[in-house]
Amino acid sequence: MTDMKQIEQELLSYIPKDIPETATVMSSMKYSLSAGGKRIRPMLTMEFAKLCGGSKDNAVPFACAVEMIHTYSLIHDDLPCMDNDDLRRGKPTNHKVFGEAAALLGGDGLLTLAFETVLSERAVNLNGYEKCVKAGRTLAEYAGAAGMIGGQIIDLESEDKQVTIDRLKVMDEKKTGALIAAACVMGCISAGANDVQIQAAKAYAMHIGIAFQIVDDILDVTSDTATLGKPVGSDAQNKKSTYVSLLGLDECRKISRELTEKAVESLNAFDGDTEPLRQFAYYLCDRQK
Amino acid sequence: MTDMKQIEQELLSYIPKDIPETATVMSSMKYSLSAGGKRIRPMLTMEFAKLCGGSKDNAVPFACAVEMIHTYSLIHDDLPCMDNDDLRRGKPTNHKVFGEAAALLGGDGLLTLAFETVLSERAVNLNGYEKCVKAGRTLAEYAGAAGMIGGQIIDLESEDKQVTIDRLKVMDEKKTGALIAAACVMGCISAGANDVQIQAAKAYAMHIGIAFQIVDDILDVTSDTATLGKPVGSDAQNKKSTYVSLLGLDECRKISRELTEKAVESLNAFDGDTEPLRQFAYYLCDRQK
Numbered sequence: 001m002t003d004m005k006q007i008e009q010e011l012l013s014y015i016p017k018d019i020p021e022t023a024t025v026m027s028s029m030k031y032s033l034s035a036g037g038k039r040i041r042p043m044l045t046m047e048f049a050k051l052c053g054g055s056k057d058n059a060v061p062f063a064c065a066v067e068m069i070h071t072y073s074l075i076h077d078d079l080p081c082m083d084n085d086d087l088r089r090g091k092p093t094n095h096k097v098f099g100e101a102a103a104l105l106g107g108d109g110l111l112t113l114a115f116e117t118v119l120s121e122r123a124v125n126l127n128g129y130e131k132c133v134k135a136g137r138t139l140a141e142y143a144g145a146a147g148m149i150g151g152q153i154i155d156l157e158s159e160d161k162q163v164t165i166d167r168l169k170v171m172d173e174k175k176t177g178a179l180i181a182a183a184c185v186m187g188c189i190s191a192g193a194n195d196v197q198i199q200a201a202k203a204y205a206m207h208i209g210i211a212f213q214i215v216d217d218i219l220d221v222t223s224d225t226a227t228l229g230k231p232v233g234s235d236a237q238n239k240k241s242t243y244v245s246l247l248g249l250d251e252c253r254k255i256s257r258e259l260t261e262k263a264v265e266s267l268n269a270f271d272g273d274t275e276p277l278r279q280f281a282y283y284l285c286d287r288q289k
Numbered sequence: 290m291t292d293m294k295q296i297e298q299e300l301l302s303y304i305p306k307d308i309p310e311t312a313t314v315m316s317s318m319k320y321s322l323s324a325g326g327k328r329i330r331p332m333l334t335m336e337f338a339k340l341c342g343g344s345k346d347n348a349v350p351f352a353c354a355v356e357m358i359h360t361y362s363l364i365h366d367d368l369p370c371m372d373n374d375d376l377r378r379g380k381p382t383n384h385k386v387f388g389e390a391a392a393l394l395g396g397d398g399l400l401t402l403a404f405e406t407v408l409s410e411r412a413v414n415l416n417g418y419e420k421c422v423k424a425g426r427t428l429a430e431y432a433g434a435a436g437m438i439g440g441q442i443i444d445l446e447s448e449d450k451q452v453t454i455d456r457l458k459v460m461d462e463k464k465t466g467a468l469i470a471a472a473c474v475m476g477c478i479s480a481g482a483n484d485v486q487i488q489a490a491k492a493y494a495m496h497i498g499i500a501f502q503i504v505d506d507i508l509d510v511t512s513d514t515a516t517l518g519k520p521v522g523s524d525a526q527n528k529k530s531t532y533v534s535l536l537g538l539d540e541c542r543k544i545s546r547e548l549t550e551k552a553v554e555s556l557n558a559f560d561g562d563t564e565p566l567r568q569f570a571y572y573l574c575d576r577q578k
Contacts, residue, residue, distance in 0.1 A: 015434070021459060022439035024446065029434060076397060081368075081389035100370035101445050104393070108365060109434035111397065115404040116429035119422050129418040133408050136425060140405035145304070145318060145398035150311035156390050157313065170310060 007042045008034070011064050014117050028098045028106030029113070032071050036089050040212075040284070041066040041183035047280070048184045048201055051272040054191025061123035062135050062186040065114040069143045070179060072110035075103050077152065114139065127190055135186045142182035151175025163241045169210065177209030200269030207263035208281050214256040215285060217242040218249060227289050260285040296331045297323070300353050303406045317387040317395030318402070321360050325378050329501075329573070330355040330472035336569070337473045337490050340561040343480025350412035351424050351475040354403040358432045359468060361399035364392050366441065403428065416479055424475045431471035440464025452530040458499065466498030489558030496552035497570050503545040504574060506531040507538060516578050549574040 011033050015026055042063030049059035078085040078093040079100060085093050095103035117123065118136040127135070141147060151174030158167065184201040193201070220235045221244055235242045243252045263281045267274040300322050304315055331352030338348035367374040367382040368389060374382050384392035406412065407425040416424070430436060440463030447456065473490040482490070509524045510533055524531045532541045552570045556563040 018435040018439060019459070021443050021446075021456065022434060022463075025434050025438060025442040072397075076393060079370075079393065081370075081393060102442065104365060104368065104370060105434075105438050105442055105445075107397075108361075108400065109438045111400055112429050112433040112438065115425060116433055119426040119429065124422060129422045132422050133413060133418045133425075136404060136422075137408040140401050140408065144401040144405055145311060145314050145394075146307040149314060149394050149398045149401065150307060153314040153391065153394055154310050156394075157310075167310070170308070174311075 004039050004043065006060065007039055007046075007063060007067065010060055011067060014064060014068075014113055014120070016113075024098060024102050025105050025109055028075075028094055028102045029109050031097060032075050032094050032106065033068065033110065035071075035091055037070075039067065041070055041180060043280075044180065044183040044205070044277075045187040045190070047277055048187030048193075049190045050187075051270050051274065051277065052188050052191035052193035052197055053272060054187075054193075058126040059187050059190040061117050061120060061126065062139075062190055063183070065117040065135075065139060066179065066183045066186060068110045068114035068117065069139065069148075069182075072107040072114070073143075073148060073152070073179075075107040075110070079103060082152075082156070114143075131189050131192070135189045138185050138189065139182050142178040142185075147174055147178035147182075151178065158241065160239055161241070165243075165246050168241060168243065168246065172210050172213040173206060176213050177206045180209040180212075181205035197269055200266045203266040204263045204277065204281070207259045207266065208284055211256045211259040211263065211281075212284050214243045214252050214259070215287060217244045218252050218256070219287075219289065220244070221249070223289065256285050293328050293332065295349065296328055296335075296352060296356065299349055300356060303353060303357075303402055303409070305402075313387060313391050314394050314398055317364075317383055317391045318398050320386060321364050321383050321395065322357065322399065324360075324380055326360075328356060330359055330469060332569075333469065333472040333494070333566075334476040334479070336566055337476030337482075338479045339476075340559050340563065340566065341477050341480035341482040341486055342561060343476075343482075347415040348476050348479040350406050350409060350415065351428075351479055352472070354406040354424075354428060355468065355472040355475060357399045357403035357406065358428065358437075358471075361396040361403070362432075362437060362441070362468070364396040364399070368392060371441075371445070403432075420478050420481070424478045427474050427478065428471050431467040431474075436463055436467035436471075440467065447530065449528055450530070454532075454535050457530060457532065457535065461499050461502040462495060465502050466495045469498040469501075470494035485558055489555045492555040493552045493566065493570070496548045496555065497573055500545045500548040500552065500570075501573050503532045503541050503548070504576065506533045507541050507545070508576075508578065509533070510538070512578065545574050 012030060015029055045063035045066055046056040046059050050056050074088060075094045077083050078088055079095055086096055087093065094106060115136055118139060119132055123132050151171050154171040155175055181202045184205040185198055188198045188201045260281045264278050267277055301319060304318055334352035334355055335345040335348050339345050363377060364383045366372050367377055368384055375385055376382065383395060404425055407428060408421055412421050440460050443460040444464055470491045473494040474487055477487045477490045549570045553567050556566055
């Protein structure tokens with residue numbers, strides 16, 4: 001699989017140096033960007049670029065951009081007016097360290113930096129203008145109000161409510177699936193993939209995205225805080241409808257397995273070595289944290 | 290000058306339709322995007338495109354994108370964790386209507402939509418891939434942490450403090466000047482302008498940007514709430530250092546005039562008809578609201 005050290009280093013390199021007076025917002029951005037996490041999305045971007053006959057290296061700026069979007073969404077999601085979380089990946093959330101205003105601005109900064117990165121000279125030298133436009137457009141569409149942000153508003157308006165399984169699914173397709181889809185599709189774009197491959201990458205992403213969310217719900221009731229790095233049982237405590245509360249543990253395990261198999265099937269559209277992405281789908285399904 | 294009806298209509302056309310479940314975030318975006326305002330930035334984008342021998346129409350997607358960034362920055366700036374304002378342009382602020390979470394997400398949505406717009410098929414059809422990349426990169430750089438967002442953090446960290454005139458100037462160059470510069474430069478990019486012209490456009494923007502801010506400070510002590518559409522005297526009430534509190538009214542009137550004249554001088558780099566932009570600089574300097 002992809003060496004994530006490259007991503008870890010390069011991610012921070014895009015943050016502008018600027019003047020001492022703006023140090024707080026740069027620190028806020030760096031803090032969350034270097035706070036670890038599974039780096040699932042950049043890995044997918046690079047793997048899909050390789051699978052489509054392109055180069056992982058060329059896809060790195062696109063991969064970094066997706067992770068910046070993911071990171072900003074976590075910062076804003078943790079804010080008091082949203083989920084009001086104090087811990088993220090076992091560390092204090094951004095606003096707990098820098099205050100609400102700097103967390104808000106740090107998130108805005110990362111969101112903006114994602115597009116600066118996709119459109120950077122470096123990205124253009126590696127991919128050309130057309131691919132940078134298409135990658136940036138994809139990122140904006142999937143991360144925007146009809147994508148990830150749309151999922152967040154559905155999530156908010158579902159709080160303290162019994163929601164249907166259909167609503168849960170459309171929420172997660174947007175909230176989780178859309179950005180994973182952007183990651184996969186941007187990898188394809190970097191490699192100059194055709195439309196059939198792009199659709200297949202999207203299908204893979206959507207299936208592992210929902211499976212990922214179901215596994216998250218499962219772990220929230222079966223894991224412990226030390227393993228997970230965040231409080232367990234929070235869904236039940238918040239009276240949140242989850243796949244587990246609606247369908248039960250056994251059914252959730254079955255469905256997450258089925259979705260993973262569908263994701264793996266969609267890899268048949270590619271001629272290259274699909275083994276890493278096949279393994280990755282099963283890894284996500286079987287993970288313990 | 291530019292017909293702003295075109296901008297008003299087109300601005301809203303970029304908001305995705307999507308599903309009923311995401312209506313709140315779309316409404317939040319539309320509310321602030323259609324809340325009026327002087328539309329200074331899109332007008333500048335179109336005027337500079339024309340001045341550089343390009344077409345105003347081609348520059349419209351870039352113009353809309355700048356206004357989306359401006360609008361998102363106002364929504365986030367008004368939030369309780371930032372300036373905590375209840376009124377904007379004489380109407381309730383976004384979070385007063387939609388709640389904090391939907392305001393936060395509406396702002397994020399507009400920020401993302403700005404880049405979707407610069408990179409849209411429509412923008413590419415009008416300007417080609419290279420110009421869209423360069424316009425989007427410019428927008429990201431000037432609106433990001435080293436630009437507008439950097440100015441916002443300086444503003445926040447200057448609250449309840451006596452600040453120097455130098456700090457005030459660097460704050461406003463970022464907070465106000467940077468996005469006005471993006472607007473002017475993106476117009477130049479749409480028209481395929483050369484580097485000398487782009488630097489001149491940037492100089493024009495920075496000078497009118499600071500002049501604009503000084504005039505804002507003047508109006509905060511000399512105007513009334515009905516004329517201004519927002520509470521006057523708020524700077525003094527917040528113990529905020531302003532150009533007026535540091536330099537006095539007369540000196541501020543003199544400096545804003547000098548900056549305006551410098552802005553007008555920088556228009557000498559252009560062969561086209563500079564009269565509209567010359568008039569506009571003086572209009573901003575002499576405005577009563």
